[in-house]
Amino acid sequence: MISFQPTEEERAFVDLAKDFAEERIRPMARECEEKRQVSPELVEKINELGFLALELPESWGGLEMPLISQVQILEALSFGDLGVVQGLPGAGEAASLIRLIPEHSVLNVYREAGREGSRPTVAFLHAVDNGTPQGLKVEAEGGGYVLNGTSQPVRLAAFADYLAVSAEDSRGEPLLLWLDKADGRWHAEEGDYRLGLLASGCARIRFDNERVSQNQVLAKGDEAQGMLSKALSRIRVLEAAKEVGLMEAALSYTTGYTAQRKAFGQEIAKFQGVSFALADMAIETQAARHLVWRSATKTDRGESDARDSSFSLLSRVHRSLRFVTDSAVQLLGGHGYVQEFPVEKWMRDAQAQTVLYGREGDLLVRCGEQLLNERIPTEV
Amino acid sequence: MISFEMSSHQQQVKDVVHWFAENEMRPISMEADKMGRVPDDWLEKINQLGIQLSTSSFDGGEQKSEKKEKKRKSERQGNRLAVIASEELGWGDPAIALTLPGPGLGGPPVQSSGTPEQKERFLSIFSKDEPPRWGAYALTEPDAGSDVSGIRTTAKKVEGGYVLNGQKIFITNGARASWVVVFATVDRSLGRAGHRAFVVEKGTPGFRCTRLARKMGIRASETAELLFEDCFVPEENLLGGEAYYESRGSGPSGFQVAMKTFDNTRPIVASMAIGIARAAYEYTLDWVRREYPRHGRFYHRASEVLANAELDIEAARLLTWEAAWKADIGQPNAKEAAMCKAYSGKIALDVCAKCLELLGPAGLENHILEKLYRDAKIFDIFEGTNQIQHLVTARQLYEPHGVRV
Amino acid sequence: MAKNIQDYTVEEAWEEIEKNLNENPEPIKGMNVVYQYDISGDEEGAYQLHLSGDKAKVEKGTPAEPDCTLQMSAEDFKDLLVGNLNGTAAFMSGRLKIKGNIGLAMKLESLLRRYDTSQYQ
Numbered sequence A: 001m002i003s004f005q006p007t008e009e010e011r012a013f014v015d016l017a018k019d020f021a022e023e024r025i026r027p028m029a030r031e032c033e034e035k036r037q038v039s040p041e042l043v044e045k046i047n048e049l050g051f052l053a054l055e056l057p058e059s060w061g062g063l064e065m066p067l068i069s070q071v072q073i074l075e076a077l078s079f080g081d082l083g084v085v086q087g088l089p090g091a092g093e094a095a096s097l098i099r100l101i102p103e104h105s106v107l108n109v110y111r112e113a114g115r116e117g118s119r120p121t122v123a124f125l126h127a128v129d130n131g132t133p134q135g136l137k138v139e140a141e142g143g144g145y146v147l148n149g150t151s152q153p154v155r156l157a158a159f160a161d162y163l164a165v166s167a168e169d170s171r172g173e174p175l176l177l178w179l180d181k182a183d184g185r186w187h188a189e190e191g192d193y194r195l196g197l198l199a200s201g202c203a204r205i206r207f208d209n210e211r212v213s214q215n216q217v218l219a220k221g222d223e224a225q226g227m228l229s230k231a232l233s234r235i236r237v238l239e240a241a242k243e244v245g246l247m248e249a250a251l252s253y254t255t256g257y258t259a260q261r262k263a264f265g266q267e268i269a270k271f272q273g274v275s276f277a278l279a280d281m282a283i284e285t286q287a288a289r290h291l292v293w294r295s296a297t298k299t300d301r302g303e304s305d306a307r308d309s310s311f312s313l314l315s316r317v318h319r320s321l322r323f324v325t326d327s328a329v330q331l332l333g334g335h336g337y338v339q340e341f342p343v344e345k346w347m348r349d350a351q352a353q354t355v356l357y358g359r360e361g362d363l364l365v366r367c368g369e370q371l372l373n374e375r376i377p378t379e380v
Numbered sequence B: 001m002i003s004f005e006m007s008s009h010q011q012q013v014k015d016v017v018h019w020f021a022e023n024e025m026r027p028i029s030m031e032a033d034k035m036g037r038v039p040d041d042w043l044e045k046i047n048q049l050g051i052q053l054s055t056s057s058f059d060g061g062e063q064k065s066e067k068k069e070k071k072r073k074s075e076r077q078g079n080r081l082a083v084i085a086s087e088e089l090g091w092g093d094p095a096i097a098l099t100l101p102g103p104g105l106g107g108p109p110v111q112s113s114g115t116p117e118q119k120e121r122f123l124s125i126f127s128k129d130e131p132p133r134w135g136a137y138a139l140t141e142p143d144a145g146s147d148v149s150g151i152r153t154t155a156k157k158v159e160g161g162y163v164l165n166g167q168k169i170f171i172t173n174g175a176r177a178s179w180v181v182v183f184a185t186v187d188r189s190l191g192r193a194g195h196r197a198f199v200v201e202k203g204t205p206g207f208r209c210t211r212l213a214r215k216m217g218i219r220a221s222e223t224a225e226l227l228f229e230d231c232f233v234p235e236e237n238l239l240g241g242e243a244y245y246e247s248r249g250s251g252p253s254g255f256q257v258a259m260k261t262f263d264n265t266r267p268i269v270a271s272m273a274i275g276i277a278r279a280a281y282e283y284t285l286d287w288v289r290r291e292y293p294r295h296g297r298f299y300h301r302a303s304e305v306l307a308n309a310e311l312d313i314e315a316a317r318l319l320t321w322e323a324a325w326k327a328d329i330g331q332p333n334a335k336e337a338a339m340c341k342a343y344s345g346k347i348a349l350d351v352c353a354k355c356l357e358l359l360g361p362a363g364l365e366n367h368i369l370e371k372l373y374r375d376a377k378i379f380d381i382f383e384g385t386n387q388i389q390h391l392v393t394a395r396q397l398y399e400p401h402g403v404r405v
Numbered sequence C: 001m002a003k004n005i006q007d008y009t010v011e012e013a014w015e016e017i018e019k020n021l022n023e024n025p026e027p028i029k030g031m032n033v034v035y036q037y038d039i040s041g042d043e044e045g046a047y048q049l050h051l052s053g054d055k056a057k058v059e060k061g062t063p064a065e066p067d068c069t070l071q072m073s074a075e076d077f078k079d080l081l082v083g084n085l086n087g088t089a090a091f092m093s094g095r096l097k098i099k100g101n102i103g104l105a106m107k108l109e110s111l112l113r114r115y116d117t118s119q120y121q
Helices: A008-035 A040-048 A067-080 A094-100 A105-113 A221-260 A272-300 A306-332 A343-356 A360-372 B008-035 B040-048 B063-071 B078-092 B094-099 B104-113 B116-123 B188-194 B241-246 B254-291 B296-328 B334-364 B368-380 B386-401 C010-023 C074-082 C087-092 C102-112
Strands: A122-126 A136-141 A144-150 A162-168 A174-180 A187-189 A204-212 A217-220 B135-138 B154-158 B161-172 B179-185 B195-201 B207-212 B223-234 C033-040 C045-052 C055-060 C068-073 C097-100
Touching: A008 A040, A008 A067, A008 A343, A067 A221, A067 A272, A094 A122, A094 A162, A094 A221, A105 A174, A105 A217, A136 A162, A174 A204, A174 A221, A217 A221, A221 A272, A221 A306, A221 A343, A221 B386, A272 A306, A272 B296, A272 B334, A272 B386, A306 A343, A306 A360, A306 B296, A360 B254, A360 B296, B008 B040, B008 B078, B008 B094, B008 B368, B008 C087, B008 C097, B008 C102, B078 B094, B078 B254, B078 B296, B094 B254, B094 B368, B104 B116, B104 B135, B104 B179, B104 B195, B104 B254, B135 B161, B161 B179, B161 B195, B179 B188, B179 B223, B188 B195, B195 B223, B254 B296, B254 B334, B254 B368, B296 B334, B334 B368, B334 B386, C010 C045, C010 C055, C010 C074, C033 C074, C033 C102, C068 C074, C068 C102, C074 C087, C087 C102, C097 C102
Parallel strands: A122 A162, B135 B179, B154 B179, C033 C068
Antiparallel strands: A136 A144, A144 A204, A162 A174, A174 A217, A187 A204, B154 B161, B161 B223, B179 B195, B207 B223, C033 C045, C045 C055, C068 C097
């Protein structure tokens, strides 16, 4: 039966998350951005409330929630500030991978490391994107592999104690690796980032002849490919949900601002150049939210087009996010551009987010590929 | 629980209406567009099958078995079924869909505001055992479209009823309708409070159709111009009766009747637009798969356009479902109804244009696509223009802030 | 003969159908179809209407593979037969369910309407 009604449990969680986002996260957003890290007190509180364990399996002490519940909660949290949410430590995106293989022996150390209190941070590094290497070279050697090179900037890399790496070796075999900083070495190279998501620990990862043994391999070949594909589908839906939270923040802030700001003797809300733009923001936000919900339910039900739907979803939500956050800055005018108001930060964060998570055009073409049942040559 | 899975009943309705659209509507679609009308024998046949365009088709069944219906404590889903069915009808042919026998857009105001006697008298005439009949809804005037408060058709109270004078334009099925819900004002200085809705029956002296409009699209749908010259309407045809307006004091009036209608019909109109977009998308997807070279710039472009179109359609559908769902569970849905209409009207035309672009000049020749494009544009205009939908949406957004826009 | 349709049992109603169709086979000329009726409620049971060779034959149970199956209560079945219940409306309100070839179901409705059922109403 078609229904848009959240469950009681979801509503309770969302209310909690939204209050927390408004009262605790939003006021800390600027400070966290300046310090380039989410404040430890805030992290502790969020961890206590269980918000860092939504995706983790129950056997790991997680909540193992369905995606449809998670997307609502993540939206509510990101309504506070996307920059803070993206800087939260813990399993991060790797949670979606862990959820698929909770009993995998390679994960044992990390699993135990998080038993008490807070969980160490994991960055999820994609060293290969749709067949194209992203700066890393992985060569099979002996029974293991040797890693060399520098990755693209990755979220949480600066804070990471563990790395999940998806890569292809020199023979083109897909690999999923799990690296522990304790027994290996890598260097997090923080660049001069200024655009947005500045508290999210973005950094490049550099390997110098790093040797990886078989017991750091989560999976290879088709198994690795399948696992990665499943995890990425979930990650795309979760990231899109966070983006909707930021859109809602921009929409609601702009509504309040334009309702009280006066020009030419009346509230600017009364000018249709303003109110119609606001209506467009609302429509775009609601449409994006529905698409996220749709992809979440598809993934939860294990529908066959869930993966394709996640591609097109993220591409569309990126576009909506840029539109809505840009509109917010535009409607606040000069105030939108200065840092006394939050919207300039939201627009920067939005742009950084869309850059970090897949190029829109590329995601769309991939979805189109599926529609036309035909692979598209990657040159063009 | 949030779910976008259709129940088995919803899926059945979708399948059956789709069958009808594909096997009964599509074969006459291009010809009806060319002739500028839906063939009468087709309408006779359809009427005999009991197929009608009525927003209240879905929850009732026959009145006879009403007691039995009560026993089943199932959730109301009439609005959701209506949008599911309308999408398929729009997919088949929107002009023919609008011409299906039944009360059409005249149904909701009678249903929501009519007295029990009026509902019986006006809604019982639609039967498969009788010739096909229609109802119509007449609000728009040459000088009053989106701004309902500007209507000039006058209703003068006289002994036993009212005398109507004025002109109505753009009235779907206005000439063929057995009755038309007509909005008029008893006193322009009262503004909205002066508005009244009347049911004017075909053949009433002083009421006639003066012209049928020729249009860009939905050509098979009849768009009439109606004239009222000293047209006497008995008071039993005042929708809701005198008491309905008196009891509301200075508050809502005929305006309320008109607006209530929109909250119900906008999602239906939106879903027809979605059906048009889907028809264009499916047609083009199939065409590109068959006709396009398997590589290169064109193919790349096509994949992007089609992926976008699919998303537009899905997003529009979900907005529309939400508006219908809210109506089913009895929550106010003015904002959702306006949002889904604004979005669907826009994307329908956009998807058709992009699909035409993919076909190139071949799309000009006797192609369903060019017709879909012409048909789609009206969905950005009727039942409230895109701008009105924005206004309604903005009004709802600012309401909690105490600003009226 | 002034007996209301609801006074018939489902089996009796089927006998009437078979009789009426064979007395006036014009509307079923040239048809070659098996309709199945799954009747629920007090008089639960499956019936098949075989139309072929310009003849109608009713079978209890499910001896053949149906082209089209209709599911409804016994009461609605009888009302549908004589036109007291509109098939489209019954369908839209969820009281009638259709499986298989939808076109055949629609054809059936218009076919039945070609018989005079006033004596049963």
